[in-house]
Amino acid sequence: MVIESEPTVQNEAEIFGAVxxxxxxxxxxxxxxxAERVGVTDRYIYRLENNGKTPGYAVLCRLIRELAISPDLLFYPEKPSQDSEVDTLIRKLATCDERAIKVARATIQSLIDTAP
Incomplete structure (x- = not known):
């Protein structure tokens, strides 16, 4: 999304809701x-997505992590996004515990070993 002028608070909230x-x-x-995953009500998520509400820092962090959102999409919406599936996967892996990382590593290795 390209924004011609400096975004207003309303535009920033609309961008956040769309992202x-x-x-x-x-x-x-x-x-x-x-809502359940980030510890808020479903009504709160609806207001974020549709009514121009912006979250506080703690909720913003939980949403970014839970959905593996690139912070650039939120803080630099005028910048062309080239977010790839690999980037999304890397952000998701960063939130995993050691056991989940071992499972992911083994799964990836298995996929590589069985690739045609």
Whole structure:
């Protein structure tokens, strides 16, 4: 999304809502499921996505991490995004515990070993 002038607070909130909704849908989550995962109400998520509400820092961090949103999409919306699946995967891996990383590593190695 290209913005011609300095974004206003309203535009920033609209950008945030659009990015949040897009990331939630891409993750295959309902509003209710996302709300439960980040510890807020579903009504709060609806207000973030549709009514120009912006979250506080703690909720913003949980949303970014849960949905593996590139912070550049939120803080530099005028910058062309070239976010790849690999970038998204790397952000998700950064939130994993040691056991999950071992499982991911073994899964990736298995995929590489069985590739045609």
């Amino acid at each position: 949040l909704k897009s990331a939630r849908l891409k993750a295959g989550l309902t509003v209710e499921a996302l």
